[in-house]
Amino acid sequence: MEHRCAQRQVLELHVLLSGPRLVPQPAKTRNISVGGLFVETAQGALPTGTVVTVAVPLGNAGARRHLGLEALVVHSSTAGAGLMFCAPARADLLAAILTELREPPRLAGAYRCRH
Numbered sequence: 001m002e003h004r005c006a007q008r009q010v011l012e013l014h015v016l017l018s019g020p021r022l023v024p025q026p027a028k029t030r031n032i033s034v035g036g037l038f039v040e041t042a043q044g045a046l047p048t049g050t051v052v053t054v055a056v057p058l059g060n061a062g063a064r065r066h067l068g069l070e071a072l073v074v075h076s077s078t079a080g081a082g083l084m085f086c087a088p089a090r091a092d093l094l095a096a097i098l099t100e101l102r103e104p105p106r107l108a109g110a111y112r113c114r115h
Contacts, residue, residue: 008033015039016066019052027054027080036071036084045076051086 008031017039018024027039037054046052050073055066071083 008037013056015057016055017041017046017052018055019050021047021050022052030080034085036074036082038080038082040080044078046073046081048073048076052083054083 011029011032013029013032015027015029016024017027023043025041025043027041030038030040032038039054051070052073054069054071056069058065058067070086072086073081074084075082
């Protein structure tokens with residue numbers, strides 16, 4: 001039975017997962033929405049019910065800035081994990097980032113706020 005509140009979009013993005021009971025590990029998103037995401041992990045299943053931090057890179061592939069989003073591991077297997085974001089207040093920010101990733105600025109000198 002489907003429990004998602006928002007439509008997910010296919011997006012492959014390299015992220016870093018960390019948490020109090022989790023050794024930091026790289027992962028790759030398979031799909032993402034304002035409500036959650038699915039990540040492929042190379043180090044096996046994540047503990048279901050655990051809260052993890054998903055570090056999403058901001059900007060280009062060599063970005064040093066990240067957006068940290070807390071998420072709950074809803075289901076997990078050796079192939080990856082379904083995560084639900086804990087802070088819906090950040091949904092608007094994530095939606096803006098997804099829009100920017102899909103539609104990069106068309107003007108070379110486009111203004112970008114850096115807060």
